[in-house]
Amino acid sequence: MTIRILPGIVPALDSAAVRIYANHHGRPVAERGPRVLDFVMADELLLYWRYSEGMRLAAIMADYWLMNIRTAAPTGVATRWLARNDARVLGVIGAGRHAPWQALAVCCVRPIEEVRIYSPSARRERTAADLNGRLPGRPSVRAVDSARAAVEDADIVITVTNANTPVLDGAWLRPGTHVNVIARGESDETTILRAGRIACSWREQILRDTPDFRPVPELIQRGAVPESAFLDLYDVVVDPALRRPGPETITAFLSQGVGLWDAALGGWVYERAIARKVGQELSLAGETASPAGDGRNA
Secondary structure, X not given: OEEEEEEEEEHHHOEEEEEEEEEEEOOXXXXXXXXXXXXXXXXXXXXXXXXXXXXXXXXEEEOXXXXXXXXXXXXXXXXXHHOOOOOOEEEEEOOOOOHHHHHHHHHHHOOOOEEEEEOOOOHHHHHHHHHOOOOOOOOEEEEOOOHHHHHOOOOEEEEOOOOOOOOEOHHHOOOOOEEEEOOOOOEOHHHHHHEEEEEEXXXXXXXXXXXXXXXXXXXXXOOOOXXXXXXXXXXXXXXXXXXXXXXXXXXXXXXXXXXXXXXXHHHHHHHHHHHHOOOOOOOOOOOOOOOOOOOOOO
């Protein structure tokens, strides 16, 4: 079991946050069956501070659903600026908690007509059934029997699994595909080598994080891919010259959790909670929490 802490401060949004979560590794989950790596999320909390108020603790939030949203939203942004405008088919490898939100993010920015979902467990059938007819544009959603069946001829691909070995073979990708890789180790080297444009949630983290965002460090160390090939997503958003070079280019987005996202989303939720007067007031360290709605404690 591990306890993880992910901080982030965004002064421009008057927000700071620390995400705290515990998980268990290395044992199978009965519902899912044996897996390469088990990753079971336990309690997840988001502590939120107002930057302008001397880092006074403003809110403690349950983070389970927020985590789903903040992980999926960057996928939507990357897909908006890197995928072909005529993309119609989405292939998803993974059927866990994040898969529906990832599919939702893509369907919000492209007119997807077909979604294929693969997982080695029967959960793929349940996830496909739950999503069918419910995504924006009402695309057909079906489970498939292999990762290759989900990926081949797809215009957009998402890998969102708990595996620690590659689940995607870059040889399956057709020219013009956009790939969203949501966790380290899911992509093989071929995918990175074939990509003509690579955006990162945060470049420095993808290049130098511990543990490594495999297979990126290995490719750089061998000289197979230069560091300059990896761009920050925010640069892609603001500079049209850094987006898709052409219709046949394979593009990729490498995503890793960034504390800045938690701070930004925490501020968005906090402001709306105050406006709607929802939440429970708490007294911390002998202080009396301010009345709901005045922006002090929630």
